[in-house]
Amino acid sequence: MKQFLNINDVTDLNALLDEALKVKANPYGYSSLGQNKAACLIFLNPSLRTRLSSQRAAQNLGLHAVVLDIDDQGWKIEFEDGTIMDGDSSEHIKEAAAVIGSYFEIVAIRAFARLQNHDEDYSEQIMNAFVKYCPAKIINMESATAHPLQAFADLITIFENKKVIRPKVVLSWAPHPKALPQAVANSFVRWMQKSDAELVVTHPEGYELSPEVINGLSVEYEQEKAFENADFIYAKNWSSYSDYGKVISEDASWMVTRQKMERTSGGRFLHCLPVRRNVIVEDSVLDSDQSLVIEQAQNRVFAMQTVLKLMLENEI
Numbered sequence: 001m002k003q004f005l006n007i008n009d010v011t012d013l014n015a016l017l018d019e020a021l022k023v024k025a026n027p028y029g030y031s032s033l034g035q036n037k038a039a040c041l042i043f044l045n046p047s048l049r050t051r052l053s054s055q056r057a058a059q060n061l062g063l064h065a066v067v068l069d070i071d072d073q074g075w076k077i078e079f080e081d082g083t084i085m086d087g088d089s090s091e092h093i094k095e096a097a098a099v100i101g102s103y104f105e106i107v108a109i110r111a112f113a114r115l116q117n118h119d120e121d122y123s124e125q126i127m128n129a130f131v132k133y134c135p136a137k138i139i140n141m142e143s144a145t146a147h148p149l150q151a152f153a154d155l156i157t158i159f160e161n162k163k164v165i166r167p168k169v170v171l172s173w174a175p176h177p178k179a180l181p182q183a184v185a186n187s188f189v190r191w192m193q194k195s196d197a198e199l200v201v202t203h204p205e206g207y208e209l210s211p212e213v214i215n216g217l218s219v220e221y222e223q224e225k226a227f228e229n230a231d232f233i234y235a236k237n238w239s240s241y242s243d244y245g246k247v248i249s250e251d252a253s254w255m256v257t258r259q260k261m262e263r264t265s266g267g268r269f270l271h272c273l274p275v276r277r278n279v280i281v282e283d284s285v286l287d288s289d290q291s292l293v294i295e296q297a298q299n300r301v302f303a304m305q306t307v308l309k310l311m312l313e314n315e316i
């Protein structure tokens, strides 16, 4: 595995899941794999889970991990080509990425969507610049349009908790006061479409995801209907794709409640976290046995450890 940017870098999803289960069953079984190697975890945005789970995953493999909050600790990076750098930016991505890649075997990057310009975000300017100019193996720790490590952890969690071969999995939009990227929802849809699950997406009109992501899947606009007999409810907010980056509704009636969960088939609740209590989901759901959010967050370690392991094993 040379890069882990999105689902397109996964050739066999079932094999990847099997590998993760193997890693989780024996997390210290590969503790010399990363010996004398190092990874740089670059953050342009805040993180709790990704930051800590990635460091723990590296540690389990004997891989040294260095965290760089590049905006605070590095020089301000210029990503535009051919620009006259007489403004705020002190260093171009061409040099920065090349230098970082000369120090580390693996470089992982978090760079959220800015939600100002659709074309800029969906061109994955920052992630692709690292791919182009950094000689190390590249991992996406949430980019403008994708969060594959989260989707991988979601897949592991669903597999471990499903009671039927092909569970009904519902991705439900939920309200949020701020404009959030579509990355988590995009990756969840893409990964579920390739896994053995009946995926249902539900959201208010106007929150349609990219047609490329939805890929012909029909949307259920009635949330309570979507919840009927569901095995898993995944709540997530995202801002509008068509009215790009805008909050067009904060409709509180889309919050996930215990009453709505009663429509499911003993459904389990998922959210990538951080979650706003009593905005996205009621306390009574999050604090119940139906909630899998902590298990889901714990699986972030094994998702990252599996990706790191595969990268280290493929090294020449």
Ligand code: CP
Residues within 6 Å of the ligand: 046, 047, 048, 049, 050, 051, 142, 150, 272, 273, 274
């Ligand atoms: N789910 C997730 O990526 O969490 P963090 O933003 O805290 O890393």
